[in-house]
Structures are given as C-alpha cells and as structure tokens.
Amino acid sequence: MKKIGLLVFIAALAAGFFYFDLHQLLTLDGLKSGLVRFEEWRAASPFLVSGAFLFLYVIVTALSLPGAVIMTLAAGALFGLVWGTVIVSFASSIGATLAFLVSRYLLQATVQKRFGDRLKAFNEGIEREGAFYLFTLRLVPIFPFFLINLLMGLTTIRALTFYWVSQAGMLVGTVVYVNAGTQLGQLESLSGILSPSLLLSFVLLGVFPIIAKKIVDVVKARRVYAGxxxxxxFDRNLIVIGGGAGGLVSAYIAATVKAKVTLIEAHKMGGDCLNYGCIxxxxLIKSAxxxxxMRHAENYGLNSSEPTFSFKKVMARVHDVVSKVEPHDSIERYTNLGVDVVQGYAKLIDPWTVEIQLNEGGTKRMTARSIVLATGARPFVPPLPGLNDVGYYTSDTLWExxxxxxxxxxxxxxxxxxxIGSELAQSFARLGSNVTQVERAERIMIREDQEVSELVQASMRADGVNILTSHNAVRCEKEGDVKRLIVEKDGVESVIEFDALLCAVGRQARLEGYGLENIGVETDRNIITNDYLETLFPNIYAAGDVAGPYQFTHVAAHxxxxxxxxALFGTFKKFRADYRVIPWATFVDPEVARVGLSEQDAKEQGIAxxxxxYEFDELDRAIADSATKGFVKVLTVPGKDKILGVTIVGEHSGDLLAEFVLAMKHGLGLNKILGTIHTYPTWAESNKYAAGEWKRAHAPQRILNWLEKYHTWRRG
Known part of the structure; x- marks a missing residue:
C-alpha cells in the first residue's frame, strides 16, 4: 500500500505539472519570454528565487519530467556562470538521487527477485566497477540522464556512491550548459545571435560529448594499464596470434597498408577451416x-549400381584437396606479402609484449603497439563417463x-x-557406415525452422542415418572389444554398440596458454570485446571464433x-563491427542456407x-537436374518488399543465398531482384520467382479492376 500511495503521489505531481501548463515554462520560447519577469523577481528576492528555482529543479529531475536542459540554460541566464553552476550542480544531483531512490524502492526487489540469476554477473560488476561506470555515463551526456537515474536504482550500487559520483560526473556538462545560458541571457537583439561568445557556447555544447568521450577513454586507459x-x-605495429582466417586476414590487411606485422602460428597455417573443417x-561430402x-542413377536415365571404392583413396583425395588449397594460406605466400611469419607458441607478457616459444627451439620476445588475438576454437568434448576408455574422434582428429x-x-x-554432426553423419552413411546420430534436443539442426529440420531429417534417414532425437548420452562402456554408448529417453535407457564414436557437440574458444589471465584479459566462453573488437586493453583486439558470437570462417574474416x-588507425577513427547481415550454410543434402531472420527467430522476437x-519443383532447372526437393522462403516487412530474412533449402543453396545477402546489405528489396535479368535456365531464377510470388501477393487489385474495365471498353 505504501508503494501504491507513492505511485499515486508521483502521478499527481506529474499531472499537476502538465495541468497547470508548467511545462510551457520549460521550453526555449518560455525561457525567453519569462527572462525579464524572473530577473525582476530575482532582484527583489534573490535568496527566495534561488531557493525556489533549486526546489523546482529538484522536483523536475526527481519526477523525470522534461525540461531539465532548459532549466540549466535558465540558471545561466538568471544567476550567471558561478552561482548558476552551484545551484544546478546540487539540484540535479539531489533530484537524480531522489529518482534513484524511488526506482529502488518501487522496483529493485521485484527485478532482482525475478532476474537475479541473470543479473548476478552484472551486479558483481556494479559492485566492483559501479562508480566508474556511472561516472563515464554522467560524463558523456548522450544517454538520457533520467534513464540512468531509474536504471541504476535497480542495481546494487550504494545511494551515497550514486550521489557523489553524479555530482562529480555531471559537473563539467553543467558548466557547459550553464555557460550557454549566460549567453542567452545577454541576447538583446538579432545581431547578438552572431556574437563570438554565444557561438562559442553552442560550439562547446556540440563538441563536449566528443571531448568527454576522449577524457573517458584516457581515464579508462590509465586505470587498465596501471601497473x-x-x-x-615498438618492434612491430601489429602482432597477430593465430594463423586461421581471422589472423590471416588481419595480417594481410596490415601488410597491405605497409605496417610492420608479425603473424605467430604454432601449428598449421590456415587454421581449422583449411585443415580440419570447411575444406x-x-x-568428403562431394565423394559421398x-x-x-551412383545408387540412384536411374533418376538420370542411367543404370543404378552400388559404388565400389577404396576408402583410403577417398581419404587420400580429401588430403589432396587440402594440399591444393594450402598455398593460399602458406608461410611463403604471406612472407611474400610482407608478413613476418613466426612458428611457435605465443604468450602475452604485458599488453604490448609477446613471448614466443619457437617451434625450432628457444624463445623470442617482441613488442607491438597493437595485438590481435585470433586463436580460434577447438571441438568441445563432453564430460561423458567412460568416454576416454572407449576412445573417440572429433572433427579435428578424424581426418588423420x-x-x-x-x-x-x-x-x-x-x-x-x-x-558438423549432421554433415558428417550423412556423408559416412552414404559411404557405407551404419550411422546412429544422437541429439538431446527434440530435432536436429535446432536453430533452423522446424520444417527445415524435418526435411533434412527425412533426407538423412532415407540415406540410412538412424537419428535419435530427445536422447541424452549417459555413459560409455567397454567390455573386451565391444564398445557401447548408453542413451536415455524419458527415463528409459538403451544401448548402442559402435566401432567408432565421433564427438560433434560444438566448439569452444581457445583461451588457455596465451597469458590472457596473467595480464587480466577478460574471458567468458569467449574473449570479451566491445563493439570495436577491443578487449579490456584498448590496444588488444580479438577476432574469429575466439571472439564470437558466430563461429564461421567468413565472420572471422569479416x-x-x-x-x-x-588496431592500426583507431587513434583517428574506429569502426563498429557490423553483424546485421550474416549468412550461413549447412552442407547436408539438401543444403540449408540462411541470412537474417528465420520464421522461428521472428516469432521468438515478436517481429511482424x-x-x-517458392518451391523448387516449379523451377525448370531443378526439374532438369532431378533435384526438386526444397524451396526459397523470404520474410519481409508487412506490406513492403524489405527483406528481413531468407532461408533456402535445396541444391546450391549456399550459392543462391549470395544475391539475398547483397540485397539485404545494401537495402535492396524484392522489387529490385524481380527487375533483374536472371539467366535461363539456372538455379538463380528461383530468387527472381520468389520475388515474383511477393509481387503477386501485393498486386494492386483496385487498379487491376479499373484496368480490366478499361480494356473491356477498348474492345468496344
């Protein structure tokens, strides 16, 4: 009841504020029109007017009402720079603290009770760094101060800390705004608009957020680099740790702009994608x-036959393909590009120094102004009892x-x-293995729409894969030469005997052994970075699988x-990593490719x-290729041709997706795709026909009815 009473009281104050048109006073026009009257009151009763102004400012701030900026300008116009700054500084801090306390009283307990587990890490961060975090928010007046007041009330920061940090953090901004107000107070004619002092005040208003951010960056850097x-x-402009996609592209860019760059790789150049993953x-998928x-050659008018082959030759071809791609990522190529390639294990000694345990023996230290961590990821091996006893393979080890x-x-x-699990399960089934795929979720490829999962699942089962969904792997057992996996579903255990077990349950970032913990680089499954891919240390960056949020080769390069x-030019300009249009593909048969939202995503996020x-069984080229299984599905903004997401299932899906990726990246709608000539007969026509389906669904029926009447009239 006390909380309800407080809410009613606050609502009554806010209603009265607007009912009596007090908000009209807190506009620039209201300020200008009332300056003379306020000046008369202040001259007659300076202390009373000052106290009343302070009280009103506190109320406006405490109730989070609009007009605080205008009142700050008014303080400068009425009281001058010094006295106006004093009044506003205390009034704004007191009002902010009242709003903070109201938010804490009304909402904190509820929010912490409901979301306490999710907010645990955030609360710990606030306890550890809350004062500094609040100070940076106060210093840069881009985020609305009233929201800071209310949101900080939901945290565990102490009220006294909130007050003094707010007082200190808002002081510089207060001075700038009050100073602008003093110039408004001196404005006597239109010519005064061009006065140097007034123009300077407004220039300060414009550049203050930029200057404040630079100050914050300097202060943060001093804190981070203390010790x-x-x-x-420096020996180098840039050191890159890791020779996968992220590291190779980072080094390539640095060498291209003539920076002195060293790339450190302990094992194979090209990383996981070249040696263990994509290639x-x-x-293997192609051979399978x-x-x-061959088994279904009758689909092409040929005689079907069971393929006979040497598995050793199949695997030899896999390694031959890798060897043919290797020169693209080789030490020789990057050395010729101007990259200093060092083979060894790198470890951070401090934010600028790397120690390398050389593969050829010995150690080497070098310094760099900036460092890029691109250490990649490795297969995650579940803590399954008995797994080590029976032995297992991963996507890293199976090739050798x-x-x-x-x-x-x-x-x-x-x-x-x-x-990964689905691609390999289908491939080995097609090569003759009796494959059992175990997935604890209700379906495979859980991130895709249900109809996509079901279509792929049906195809894989037709290839002979025994798919067990909603099954948990419990333990492994070995009795003599017999190996068993025990799985459980709905409380009932069952036994699967096997000759080989492949773990494909995901990948985890490589974080150990690089000295990250020694210098304090923050990690949580991945290396924690900001929007610019900076770690805790502004000169150390992370890219690729180790940074997340996507574990794709093309995202690592991006x-x-x-x-x-x-890292090289951030002193002048920094760029936020852009994840708005990220494509991906799974190379099962039929292929699955997607960009943007799926239907599943849109429903979960509440996006209209x-x-x-468009079904492939209507596409001429698909019919000619006897590959009509699949479709193109496009999500758009209701009533518009703007593309929200695309899912393609079928032959060449990964290639077909590129047109939609380009369209989404550059804001092109389905009308543009529909108006583009596509070669006949090609798979790419499916994209145009999908756009045509949208156009047909949005045909202007009223105009078409009038056109029908027009043509009827023309026939006489």
Missing amino acids: FTKPKT PSKA KVAQQ EFAKFDAPPKRLVVLGGGP QAWYAAVN YEMVR
Missing part, C-alpha cells in the same frame, strides 16, 4: 554425394585417423545434431577487417513479418 610499463618504442569436410548419385582405415567404420555413432583497421515461398 604496466609501456615501451618507448576436408566438403571434399557421388556415391549416392580415418585415413589409416581400410574401410569406413562399420558402426559409427555421431554425438550431436548440429551442422571481424579481422575491423580488428586490423581499428510476411512470408513468401
């Missing part, structure tokens, strides 16, 4: 697909180990129903541009959309 001694000179898996096409086999594993268990450019769909 470290910065070198007077070898796609080579050809084998499946399976190359030793004369035949694919007779009975293969794949743990995981994500993209991030590398921002990391390298910000319209959906158009």
Whole structure:
C-alpha cells in the first residue's frame, strides 16, 4: 500500500505539472519570454528565487519530467556562470538521487527477485566497477540522464556512491550548459545571435560529448594499464596470434597498408577451416554425394549400381584437396606479402609484449603497439563417463585417423545434431557406415525452422542415418572389444554398440596458454570485446571464433577487417563491427542456407513479418537436374518488399543465398531482384520467382479492376 500511495503521489505531481501548463515554462520560447519577469523577481528576492528555482529543479529531475536542459540554460541566464553552476550542480544531483531512490524502492526487489540469476554477473560488476561506470555515463551526456537515474536504482550500487559520483560526473556538462545560458541571457537583439561568445557556447555544447568521450577513454586507459610499463618504442605495429582466417586476414590487411606485422602460428597455417573443417569436410561430402548419385542413377536415365571404392583413396583425395588449397594460406605466400611469419607458441607478457616459444627451439620476445588475438576454437568434448576408455574422434582428429582405415567404420555413432554432426553423419552413411546420430534436443539442426529440420531429417534417414532425437548420452562402456554408448529417453535407457564414436557437440574458444589471465584479459566462453573488437586493453583486439558470437570462417574474416583497421588507425577513427547481415550454410543434402531472420527467430522476437515461398519443383532447372526437393522462403516487412530474412533449402543453396545477402546489405528489396535479368535456365531464377510470388501477393487489385474495365471498353 505504501508503494501504491507513492505511485499515486508521483502521478499527481506529474499531472499537476502538465495541468497547470508548467511545462510551457520549460521550453526555449518560455525561457525567453519569462527572462525579464524572473530577473525582476530575482532582484527583489534573490535568496527566495534561488531557493525556489533549486526546489523546482529538484522536483523536475526527481519526477523525470522534461525540461531539465532548459532549466540549466535558465540558471545561466538568471544567476550567471558561478552561482548558476552551484545551484544546478546540487539540484540535479539531489533530484537524480531522489529518482534513484524511488526506482529502488518501487522496483529493485521485484527485478532482482525475478532476474537475479541473470543479473548476478552484472551486479558483481556494479559492485566492483559501479562508480566508474556511472561516472563515464554522467560524463558523456548522450544517454538520457533520467534513464540512468531509474536504471541504476535497480542495481546494487550504494545511494551515497550514486550521489557523489553524479555530482562529480555531471559537473563539467553543467558548466557547459550553464555557460550557454549566460549567453542567452545577454541576447538583446538579432545581431547578438552572431556574437563570438554565444557561438562559442553552442560550439562547446556540440563538441563536449566528443571531448568527454576522449577524457573517458584516457581515464579508462590509465586505470587498465596501471601497473604496466609501456615501451618507448615498438618492434612491430601489429602482432597477430593465430594463423586461421581471422589472423590471416588481419595480417594481410596490415601488410597491405605497409605496417610492420608479425603473424605467430604454432601449428598449421590456415587454421581449422583449411585443415580440419570447411575444406576436408566438403571434399568428403562431394565423394559421398557421388556415391549416392551412383545408387540412384536411374533418376538420370542411367543404370543404378552400388559404388565400389577404396576408402583410403577417398581419404587420400580429401588430403589432396587440402594440399591444393594450402598455398593460399602458406608461410611463403604471406612472407611474400610482407608478413613476418613466426612458428611457435605465443604468450602475452604485458599488453604490448609477446613471448614466443619457437617451434625450432628457444624463445623470442617482441613488442607491438597493437595485438590481435585470433586463436580460434577447438571441438568441445563432453564430460561423458567412460568416454576416454572407449576412445573417440572429433572433427579435428578424424581426418588423420580415418585415413589409416581400410574401410569406413562399420558402426559409427555421431554425438550431436548440429551442422558438423549432421554433415558428417550423412556423408559416412552414404559411404557405407551404419550411422546412429544422437541429439538431446527434440530435432536436429535446432536453430533452423522446424520444417527445415524435418526435411533434412527425412533426407538423412532415407540415406540410412538412424537419428535419435530427445536422447541424452549417459555413459560409455567397454567390455573386451565391444564398445557401447548408453542413451536415455524419458527415463528409459538403451544401448548402442559402435566401432567408432565421433564427438560433434560444438566448439569452444581457445583461451588457455596465451597469458590472457596473467595480464587480466577478460574471458567468458569467449574473449570479451566491445563493439570495436577491443578487449579490456584498448590496444588488444580479438577476432574469429575466439571472439564470437558466430563461429564461421567468413565472420572471422569479416571481424579481422575491423580488428586490423581499428588496431592500426583507431587513434583517428574506429569502426563498429557490423553483424546485421550474416549468412550461413549447412552442407547436408539438401543444403540449408540462411541470412537474417528465420520464421522461428521472428516469432521468438515478436517481429511482424510476411512470408513468401517458392518451391523448387516449379523451377525448370531443378526439374532438369532431378533435384526438386526444397524451396526459397523470404520474410519481409508487412506490406513492403524489405527483406528481413531468407532461408533456402535445396541444391546450391549456399550459392543462391549470395544475391539475398547483397540485397539485404545494401537495402535492396524484392522489387529490385524481380527487375533483374536472371539467366535461363539456372538455379538463380528461383530468387527472381520468389520475388515474383511477393509481387503477386501485393498486386494492386483496385487498379487491376479499373484496368480490366478499361480494356473491356477498348474492345468496344
């Protein structure tokens, strides 16, 4: 009841404020028209007017009413720079603290009770760094101060800390605004608009946020680098740790702009994608697909046959493909580009110094003004009892180990129903393995729309994959040469015997062994970065899988541009990493490719959309290729052709998606795609036909009715 009473009292004050038109006084016009009258009152009763002004300012701020900026200008006009600054400084801090206390009294307990677990890390951060965080918010008046008051009330920061930090943080901004108000008070004619002092005041209003941000950056840097001694000179402009996609692109960019750059890689150049992921898996997928096409050659008017092959040759081809791509990422190529490539294990000694344990023996230290961490990720191995006893493979180890086999594993268990697990499960089934795929979620490829998952699941089952969804892996057992996986569903356990087990349940960032914890680089599953890919230390950046939020090679390369450019030129201009249009593809058969929102995403986020769909069984080229399974699905803004997201399932989906990625990146709608000539007969026509479906659904019926009447009249 006390809280309800307080809410009623606040609402009554706010209503009275607007009912008596007091808000009209808190506009620039109201300020100008009332200056003479206020000046007369102040001359007659200076202390009374000062006290009344302070009280009104406190009320306006405490109730989060509009007009605080105008009142700050008014303080300068009425009381001058010094006395006006004193009044506003105390009034704004007191009012802000009252708003803070009201928010805490009314909402904090409820918010913390309901979201306490999610806010635990945030609360700990506030306890540790709350004062400084609040100070930076106060110093840069871009975020509305009244929102800061209310939101900070929901945290655990002490009220006294909130008050004095607000008093200190808002002081500089108060001086700038009060000074502008003093110039308004001196404005006597239109010619005064061009007076140097007034123009200077408004210039200060414009540049203050920029100057304040620079001050904040300097203060933060001093705090972060406290305890470290910065070198007077540097060996390199940039050091890049990790030779995967993120590291290679970062080093390439640095060398292109003639910076002195060192790239450190302990193992194989090219990273996971070249050696263990994208390239070898796609080579295997191709061989498996050809084998499946041979089994179904009747679809093409040929005689079907069971393929006979040497598994060793299949795996040899995989390694041959990798070796042909390797020169693109080789030490020789990057050395010729101007990159100093060092093979060894890198460790951060301080924010500018890296120590390298050289592969050839010995150690080496070097310094750099900036560092990019691109250490990648590795397969996650679940803590499954008995797993080490039975032995297991991952997407990193299977390529070398399976190359030793004369035949694919007779009975293969794949743990995981994500993209990697699904691609490999289908491929080995097509190559003759008896594959069982275990997924604890209700369906495989859970991030895709349900109809997509179901279509892929049906295709994989047709290829012979035994898919067990909603099954939890409980433990592994070994009895003699017999290996077993125990799974559980709805409380009932079952046994799967296998010859090989592949763990494909996700990947985790490589964070250990690089000295991150020694110097205080913050991590939480990934290296924590800001929008510019800066870590806690403004000169240390992260890119690729180790940075998240996406573990795609193309995203790593995308991030590398921002990391390298910000690292080399951030003193002048920094760029926020842009994740608005991120495509991805899963190379199962049929392929699944997506960009932007799926229907599942739109529903979960409450985003309104319209959906158009084009089936491949209507596409001439798909019919000619006997590959009519799949569709193009486009989500748009209701009533508009603006693309929110696209999902394509079918042959060449990853390639077809590129047109939509381009359209979304540059704000092109479906009308533009519809108006573009597409070669006939190609798969790309499906994109145009999907746009045509949208156009047909949004045909102007009223105009068409009039046109029908017009043509009828023309016929006589």
